[in-house]
Amino acid sequence: MKITNLTIVGSGVLGSQIAFQSAFHGYSVVLYDLNNDVLDKAKQSLKILAENFKKDLNASDEQIEATFSRISYSTDLKEAVKDADLMIEAIPENPAIKTAFYTELAPLAPEKTIFATNTSTLLPSTFAEVTRRPEKFLALHFANEIWIHNTAEIMGHETTDPEVLQNVVDFAKNIGMVALPLSKEQPGYIVNSLLVPLLDAATKLLVNGVADIETVDKAWMVATGAPVGPFGILDVVGITTAYNINKIKFEKTEDETAGKVVGFLKRNFIDQNKLGLSTGEGFYKYPNPVYRNVDFLKP
Template sequence: MNYKNITVAGSGVLGYQIAFQAAYHDFNVVVYDINDEILSKAKAKFDTMSTAFKEDLHASEKQLQRAFDNLSYTSNLEEAVKNADLLIEAVPENPKIKIDFYKKLAQVAPSKTIFATNSSTLLPSQFADATGRPTKFLALHFANEIWKHNTAEIMGHDQTDPEVFKDVIAFAKAIGMLALPLAKEQPGYILNSLLVPLLTAATDLYVTGVADIQTIDKTWMKATGAPLGPFGILDVVGITTAYNINKIAAEESKDELKIKTVNFLKEQFIDKNKLGVSTGEGFYKYPNPAYKEEDFLT
């Protein structure tokens, strides 16, 4: 694995985390997004993230400064990938947006550049043709708060070069991840194959009036010992991601409950910019959500 220059496309919930994690482990990282305003917001998020690295990883000021020195930013895609050994795509969880992005990327990226999608639920084979380099394309999926929940699921498709697969596993380890290779394509990988049904069930229980948000979260936390309930998890993941996943499912299935859930998430959260931890409010208010109170489970 000879990667040194990494480009992260998309500076949203996971994109900026991936970028900082790679920079912290001494890779040169270019952060790309569609305009400079979004990139300015990303820079502010890196400051918050450095605080988390201090608290959770006991990172030194010298280590953090080196990470910042390894980061650069651009809204010009050609400029972003001109030296890239690996590009990690973290654009919105929407097939059309991703396909459009890959078609543009294929026109400007050097032939050496490996493409990896961080898609949570979509398969790499859905985008392989659009990349123009299917043998150099695969999925590399991270859990949220990747510096703590340091998993990296690596999933190829039928055309992925085995050497590329091995190199991406090596890269994942090089940035401090527990590398988790999958032997075949699976919607949602391992993590989301387990997690999405939980989050969907919790949302269904609330939307159908079975119980309120805190009661559902208390049930899960107390019964399993989990530090977060499903709605706390949704706030961390980002409600936009949950909305996009439910929207795709509703469009495909025409299921009345899924449609009701999509409308609920849109009207009560998306339209009000209550997107979870990232905006300071989702199902809970931050930085002091109710589930962190000492008496939450009493």
Template sequence: MNFKNITVAGSGVLGYQIAFQTAFHGFNVTVYDISDEILEQAKGKFNVLGEAFKKDLNATQKQLNATLKNLNYTSDLTTAVKNADLIIEAVPENLKIKLGFYQKLSKAAPEKTIFATNSSSLLPSTLAKKTGRPEKFIALHFANEIWKHNIAEVMKHAGTSPQVFDDVIDFAKAIGMVALPIHKEQPGYIVNSLLMPLLSSALELWANKISDIKTIDKTWMVATGAPMGPFGILDVVGITTVYNINKIAADSSKSPIKIKVSKKLKKEYIDKGKLGTTTGKGFYTYPDPAFEKKNFLK
């Protein structure tokens, strides 16, 4: 692995975290997004993220200053990718948007550049043809709050070069991740294959009015010793992402319960701007959510 220049495409919930984490570990990072206005918002988020790195990782101000120097910004795709060894795509979780992005990216990027998608629900083989370089295309998936939940799921598709697979695993380790190699395509990778049944069941219990949010979370926390329940996890994942995944499932399966969950999420949370930890309000209110209070489990 000889990566030096990394481009992160998309500065949303995970994109800006990936960019900052990578820059923190000494790589030259270019942050690309569709407008300068969005990039300005990302710069503000980096300052907040720096405080989290101080608190959770004991990062020094010197390290954070160096991190910010490693970050560059552009809304011009050709400029963003001209020297890239690796591009990590973190654009919205929408097949049409991603396919359109890769069509443009394949023409703009140098031949050497490896492409990695951070998609949480789309298999790399779904996108591989549009990349124009399927042998240099792979999935590299991070969990939210990546500086704390530092896993990187590295999943190849049937056409991925073994060398690319090994290089991206090495890169993940180089930015402080615990690399999790996945040798065959699997919807949901490892983490979501384990986690999604839990979160889906919690949402269905809530949508069907079987029980309330706090009781469902309390049940899981007391029964397993987990530090948070499924709705606390959903706030961290981000309710927009949760809604998008449920909406895709509802549209494809026509499942009555998936439709009910999607409608309830949109009406009670998305439309009200309650999107989880990033907005300070979701199923809980932050920074002091009820599930962290002393008497929650009683």
């Protein structure tokens, strides 16, 4: 099946990026969210993305204008998916929220529609049955700033149709991604299987009073040559994601350190709406975080 029409559910950081990237490469996109206030914020985010595409990809005004012409907006889920060949879900990293969403979506979408979840840590098999089309359901994970970090990890589950998986691999390539199909389910795919332990270790060092934010990031940046440290990465990923991952871990295992991390992030960041780059402040303040200062790594 040729994928032509997309529906992106969730207009947050990654949802907006997926929508813009897909429209930039010629796809017709419907961006869905719960209400117009949320979509209005997404429209502002898309304007910022447009400037990034001009700066980083040398996109022309004509390309940007054409991109916006391919994006429409909806708060009606049935209407949003009525023509969808592929639905990509980018809603909060919470199993209960995702289960409720797929329960609502399943009877509304056309039979042809492939469902893909952008979950960064959860397995597609967790939700396969509730989608009521397990053979047309898989995970499709993008990294943040997808026009630069252009990876697309494609992970099916035991009953995903191989042809469906290949269709999504082809779609990912068509929107400029380096497609990374997995041979079996793996929590965290490839990238997050490598990245999450780093971010988790950094957060534990902070919460346990071993070192402060800047010292941890300096250690990583100087020792490895990385352009950004783990707390800078967490600001881009979004502190809410780190909070939700640790909250799920604590609820499942009652791990004491995970509980401390949850409390620390809630008090100091979540409750104060310091969620990272998206809100202008997280571990650092934006648009000019101190780790980008020319003397940040000087002896």
